[in-house]
Amino acid sequence: xxxxxxxxDVSAAEAIIKGLADAGHEATHAPDGEAGLExxxxxxxxxxxxxxxxxxxxxxxAVSSLRREGDSTPVLFLSALGEIDDRxxxxxxxxxxxxxxxxxxxxxxxxxxxxxxxxxxxxxxxLLKVGDLELDLLARTVHRAGVEIDLQPREFQLLEFLMRxxxxxxxxTMLLEKVWEYHFDPQTNVxxxxxxRLRSKIDKGFDRxxxxxxxxxxxxxxx
Amino acid sequence: xxxxxxVRTTSFRLTLLSLALFAAAAAAFLFYIYIATAGEVTQxxxxxxxxxxxxxxxxxxxxxxxxxxxxxIERTIGERPYFYLLMDPAAKPISGNIAxxxxxxxxxxxRSSFRVTETDPDGAIxxxxxxxRQVRLPKGELLFVGVDIxxxxxYVLRIxxxxxxxxxxxxxxxxxxGLLVSRxxxxxxxxxxxxxxxxxxxxxxxxxPVRGVGDEYDELASGMNAMLxxxxxxxxxxxxxxDAIAHDLRSPLTRLRSRLEAALIEVDNGRADPTESLIQxxxxxxxxxxxxxxxxxxxxxxxxxQVPNPQLFDPAELCSGxxxxxxxxxxxxxxxxxxxxxxxxxxxxxxxxxxxxMANLLDNAIKYTPSGGAVMLRVRRRSSGExxxxxxxxxxxxxxxxxxxxxxxxxxxxxxRSQPGTGLGLSLVxxxxxxxxxxxxxxxxxxFVQGAAGQGGGPGLRTAxxxxxxxxx
Numbered sequence: 001x002x003x004x005x006x007x008x009d010v011s012a013a014e015a016i017i018k019g020l021a022d023a024g025h026e027a028t029h030a031p032d033g034e035a036g037l038e039x040x041x042x043x044x045x046x047x048x049x050x051x052x053x054x055x056x057x058x059x060x061x062a063v064s065s066l067r068r069e070g071d072s073t074p075v076l077f078l079s080a081l082g083e084i085d086d087r088x089x090x091x092x093x094x095x096x097x098x099x100x101x102x103x104x105x106x107x108x109x110x111x112x113x114x115x116x117x118x119x120x121x122x123x124x125x126x127l128l129k130v131g132d133l134e135l136d137l138l139a140r141t142v143h144r145a146g147v148e149i150d151l152q153p154r155e156f157q158l159l160e161f162l163m164r165x166x167x168x169x170x171x172x173t174m175l176l177e178k179v180w181e182y183h184f185d186p187q188t189n190v191x192x193x194x195x196x197r198l199r200s201k202i203d204k205g206f207d208r209x210x211x212x213x214x215x216x217x218x219x220x221x222x223x
Numbered sequence: 224x225x226x227x228x229x230v231r232t233t234s235f236r237l238t239l240l241s242l243a244l245f246a247a248a249a250a251a252f253l254f255y256i257y258i259a260t261a262g263e264v265t266q267x268x269x270x271x272x273x274x275x276x277x278x279x280x281x282x283x284x285x286x287x288x289x290x291x292x293x294x295x296i297e298r299t300i301g302e303r304p305y306f307y308l309l310m311d312p313a314a315k316p317i318s319g320n321i322a323x324x325x326x327x328x329x330x331x332x333x334r335s336s337f338r339v340t341e342t343d344p345d346g347a348i349x350x351x352x353x354x355x356r357q358v359r360l361p362k363g364e365l366l367f368v369g370v371d372i373x374x375x376x377x378y379v380l381r382i383x384x385x386x387x388x389x390x391x392x393x394x395x396x397x398x399x400x401g402l403l404v405s406r407x408x409x410x411x412x413x414x415x416x417x418x419x420x421x422x423x424x425x426x427x428x429x430x431x432p433v434r435g436v437g438d439e440y441d442e443l444a445s446g447m448n449a450m451l452x453x454x455x456x457x458x459x460x461x462x463x464x465x466d467a468i469a470h471d472l473r474s475p476l477t478r479l480r481s482r483l484e485a486a487l488i489e490v491d492n493g494r495a496d497p498t499e500s501l502i503q504x505x506x507x508x509x510x511x512x513x514x515x516x517x518x519x520x521x522x523x524x525x526x527x528x529q530v531p532n533p534q535l536f537d538p539a540e541l542c543s544g545x546x547x548x549x550x551x552x553x554x555x556x557x558x559x560x561x562x563x564x565x566x567x568x569x570x571x572x573x574x575x576x577x578x579x580x581m582a583n584l585l586d587n588a589i590k591y592t593p594s595g596g597a598v599m600l601r602v603r604r605r606s607s608g609e610x611x612x613x614x615x616x617x618x619x620x621x622x623x624x625x626x627x628x629x630x631x632x633x634x635x636x637x638x639x640r641s642q643p644g645t646g647l648g649l650s651l652v653x654x655x656x657x658x659x660x661x662x663x664x665x666x667x668x669x670x671f672v673q674g675a676a677g678q679g680g681g682p683g684l685r686t687a688x689x690x691x692x693x694x695x696x
Binding site: 088100102104154180182183184185186187188190193194197215216 | 502505509512513516531532544547548549551552555575576578579582583586589590648
C-alpha cells in the first residue's frame with residue numbers, strides 16, 4: 001500500500017517510513033503541509049498520515065482542504081499531546097482516525113492497515129468469511145466448520161471487527177474505540193477478558209486456534 | 224497619605240458630589256421657605272390694612288368725610304403703625320400722616336408696596352418696607368391706608384442670613400467629612416494594596432489583613448486571600464506534580480535504560496536472545512506514557528476548570544456500557560458484580576472523561592477487592608437533585624484519615640503498592656468531578672461482609688462521582 005506521511009519531524013518520519021516498509025508498505029514523506037497537500041493532490045495514496053502541527057499549512061487545514069476538494073483518501077491524524085478536544089476537532093475536520101504521540105508502532109501500523117482495508121472493502125458484505133469461520137451479519141449467526149457458535153451481542157461485534165481486519169493486528173485501544181466506542185484508557189486490560197471469552201467460544205474444540213495474541217501489539221484473527 | 228493624594232481619591236470625589244447635591248437641595252428648600260414666608264408677611268399686612276379700611280369705611284358711612292378726617296386725626300396720634308392719607312377725587316391730599324400716595328397712578332384703586340423714609344430719634348435715616356391699599360370712597364374721595372412691614376421683612380432677612388451661615392458651615396463640615404472618609408477608605412485599602420504589591424513581586428504567601436469587622440473591605444480581603452490560597456495550592460500542586468513525575472519516572476526510566484543496555488550487551492556477545500528484554504522495555508515505556516497521559520489530563524482539566532464541549536448525556540447508558548465491559552473481569556476474579564441504574568437521568572459534561580473516571584473507580588474496586596467479594600455499580604438521583612455514579616466494594620476499605628490523601632497525585636497507600644497503578648487514578652476522578660462542577664465522595668462500603676471477611680475482606684469502600692443537577696435540561 002502507498003502511504004503519504006505529512007510530518008515535519010524528519011527523524012520521526014524516517015522511523016515511521018522504515019516501520020511501514022518493514023510491514024510491507026511503501027511510504028512517501030512530505031516535510032510540511034504545503035508539500036503534503038501537493039503530493040496528496042497528485043493522488044495514488046491509500047492512506048494519508050498527517051501530523052497536526054506542521055509549518056506552512058497545518059494538518060487540520062490540509063485535511064479540510066482535501067475534503068473540500070472531494071478527496072476521500074482515508075486520513076490518520078497524528079498529534080502531540082495537545083488540547084483535550086483534539087480528537088473531536090480532528091475528526092470534524094475530516095480525519096478518519098486519530099492517534100496521539102507518542103504511540104506504539106504496532107498501533108500506528110494496525111490503524112493504517114485498518115484504514116487501507118476500509119478503502120478496500122467499501123461494499124457492505126452481509127456474510128464475512130475467514131477460513132472456516134462464517135459470520136452472517138443479517139441473521140446475526142456465527143458458524144465454524146458448520147457448527148453454530150452462540151455469541152453475546154458484544155462478542156458478535158468483537159468478532160465482526162476482527163474478521164473485517166483478518167490477518168492484521170488490531171490493538172486493544174482500537175478494539176475499545178471501535179467496538180465499545182470508548183475513548184479512554186481502561187487501566188487494566190479489560191479487553192483481554194473479552195478476547196479470552198471469545199477465544200474459548202470460537203477456538204475451543206478445534207485443532208487450530210484462529211484468534212492469536214500478538215505480543216506488544218494486540219490480537220490477530222488468522223484464517 | 225498626603226492631602227493632594229487624598230483629594231484625588233474616589234471617596235473624596237463622591238463626598239464632594241453628594242455635598243453638592245445636598246447643597247442644591249437645601250438651597251431649593253430654603254428658597255421655597257423664603258418665598259412662602261415673604262408672601263405670608265405681605266398677606267398679613269394686606270389683611271390688617273383691609274380691616275383698617277373697612278373700619279374707616281364704616282366711619283365714612285356714618286359721619287362722612289368729616290368723620291373720617293376726625294378718625295384719621297385720632298388714629299395718627301396713637302402709636303398705631305399705620306399710614307393714612309385721605310384725598311379728594313383728584314388725589315389732592317386732605318388729611319393724613321404721609322404727604323402723597325405711593326399708588327401709581329394716584330387716582331386708581333390699587334395695592335402697592337412702598338418704602339417710607341423716617342428719621343430715628345438719634346438722627347439715623349432708615350427706609351422701611353411698607354404695604355398699602357388705596358380705595359375710592361362712595362362720594363369719590365380716595366383713602367390710602369398703609370402699614371409698615373419692615374419688622375416682618377427684617378425677620379425674613381435674618382432667616383436668609385442665618386441660612387447662608389448654616390450653608391457655609393455645612394460645606395465646611397462636609398469637606399472635612401469627605402477628607403475623613405477618604406482617609407478611612409484609603410487606610411482600609413492600604414492592606415489590600417500592600418498584599419497585591421507583595422504578590423506581584425513574587426511573594427505568594429502575602430495575605431491581606433482581615434480586620435474582623437465584617438465590612439465590605441473584609442469581604443474583599445478574605446475573597447482575595449481565598450483566591451491567593453487557591454493559586455498557591457495550585458502552584459504547590461504543580462510543583463508537587465513536577466517533583467512526583469520526576470520521582471515516579473526516574474525509576475522506570477532507569478530500569479528501561481538498563482534493560483536496553485543489557486539487551487545490547489547480549490546481542491554484542493551473541494549470547495542470548497534480547498527479545499525478552501526488549502518486550503520488558505516496551506512495557507516500561509508504556510507505563511511511563513500512561514503516567515504522562517494521566518498527569519497531563521489532570522493538569523488540563525484543572526487549568527481549564529471545566530470539560531471541553533460539555534453535552535447532555537445519560538449516565539446510566541454510559542455506566543451500563545461500562546458494566547458490560549467490566550463484568551467479565553469481575554467474574555474472572557471471583558467477584559460478584561451487580562449494577563443498578565435509574566432511568567431517564569441526564570448530566571451535562573464530557574462522556575469520555577466521565578467514562579474514564581468511572582472506569583478508574585471500577586478498576587480500583589476490582590483491583591483491591593479480594594476474591595469472593597462483591598462490586599456494585601449504581602447510578603441514581605439524590606434527593607438534592609445531584610446525580611451520582613457510585614462504585615461500592617467489599618474490599619479492605621480506606622481509613623477515614625487516609626481518604627483526603629488518596630486523591631492526591633502519586634499518593635499510594637502502603638498496602639496498595641503491590642498492585643499495578645500510576646497513583647493518579649483517583650486524582651483524575653477528582654479532577655473530572657471538579658471540572659463538571661461536581662465532586663468525588665469517598666465513604667464506607669457495606670461493612671464487613673460475611674464470607675468476604677473470612678477471605679481478607681474489609682469494611683469496603685464506596686466511591687461516587689457526583690454530578691450537579693443539569694441547569695438546563
